[in-house]
Amino acid sequence: MSGRDTVLAAIRRGLGRGPLGADARRALERRQGATDSELLLPRLPHGPLAQVFRAGLEKVAGTMSELESLAEVPAAVAGYLSSHGLGPEAAVAPSLAQLDWAGAGIAANVGPTRGGDYAGVSLAWRGAAENGSLVLLSGPDDPTSLNFLPDHHMVVLRAGDLVPHLEQVWAALRERGRDGWPRTVNVITGPSRTADIELTIQLGAHGPRSLHVFLVD
Numbered sequence: 001m002s003g004r005d006t007v008l009a010a011i012r013r014g015l016g017r018g019p020l021g022a023d024a025r026r027a028l029e030r031r032q033g034a035t036d037s038e039l040l041l042p043r044l045p046h047g048p049l050a051q052v053f054r055a056g057l058e059k060v061a062g063t064m065s066e067l068e069s070l071a072e073v074p075a076a077v078a079g080y081l082s083s084h085g086l087g088p089e090a091a092v093a094p095s096l097a098q099l100d101w102a103g104a105g106i107a108a109n110v111g112p113t114r115g116g117d118y119a120g121v122s123l124a125w126r127g128a129a130e131n132g133s134l135v136l137l138s139g140p141d142d143p144t145s146l147n148f149l150p151d152h153h154m155v156v157l158r159a160g161d162l163v164p165h166l167e168q169v170w171a172a173l174r175e176r177g178r179d180g181w182p183r184t185v186n187v188i189t190g191p192s193r194t195a196d197i198e199l200t201i202q203l204g205a206h207g208p209r210s211l212h213v214f215l216v217d
Contacts, residue, residue: 041165042130049129049162050215056132057213060190064213070096073156074104076214077121080154081106084210091117091150095141112143113150120150120208124157127213128166131189134213135169138184147186153208155188159217 012020044052054064067076073096081088089107101108113120123142126135134155138144147153163169166187173181191211 041167044130044164049164050159052164053127053129053132053162053215056129057190057211058132060132062132062190062211062213064215066215066217068217070099070156070216073121073214073216074099074101074106077119077154078104078106080152080212081119084152086118086152089117090119090121090154091146092121093123093142093146095123096121096156112145114145115149117150119152119154120146121154121156122146124155124213125161126169126172127157127162127215128164128169129162130165133166133187133189136186136188137182138186139182144184144186147188148208151208152210152212153188153191154212154214156214156216159215162215 009019012018045055050066057064065076067073077090078088081090088105089109091113092101092108092110094110097108097110109117122136124134125137125142127133128135134157136142136144136147136155163172173185188211191208
């Protein structure tokens with residue numbers, strides 16, 4: 001046995017599991033020997049990718065609405081704020097600054113937030129349908145503070161940036177080359193949560209208490 005096999009065997013014993021079965025071992029060996037294009041990815045439910053993404057997002061307490069164009073985003077944000085009893089203001093990523101926020105009656109604080117904004121609007125780089133995850137890249141146009149400090153996080157995701165699995169996200173990142181990698185890659189799956197308090201799920205413990213995605217066609 002290799003050192004790796006010894007460690008994994010010890011973990012299985014600690015979990016009260018027996019040796020890895022022959023079928024499971026063969027499946028593991030096939031995956032370990034596969035290239036990126038040959039990975040044995042989990043099968044997604046039938047249906048359009050947007051539908052699968054929505055189902056994954058809602059499983060982790062996120063919500064979603066679909067828009068036909070980026071121009072509809074400010075009005076949609078205004079509707080979200082109103083429905084949650086919030087004032088017409090939000091911290092907005094510079095990547096979305098060109099939209100007509102004033103026309104929708106939104107006072108847009110373009111740039112990073114220092115924590116005083118109840119709502120933030122970000123632009124996702126990719127979305128993974130398998131579990132409703134969003135992938136956001138840090139940079140001057142997309143400040144990371146918007147992902148964590150506002151109570152209400154709204155994320156714009158283009159339908160063309162939706163992929164089936166997280167493996168395809170990492171493959172796309174590698175294609176950017178070394179100079180194209182951001183300083184930080186944030187993978188967000190639903191609102192912030194913890195079960196540290198009496199094993200009861202609490203939303204908003206370490207970040208936004210709500211996550212809403214605007215999927216733009």
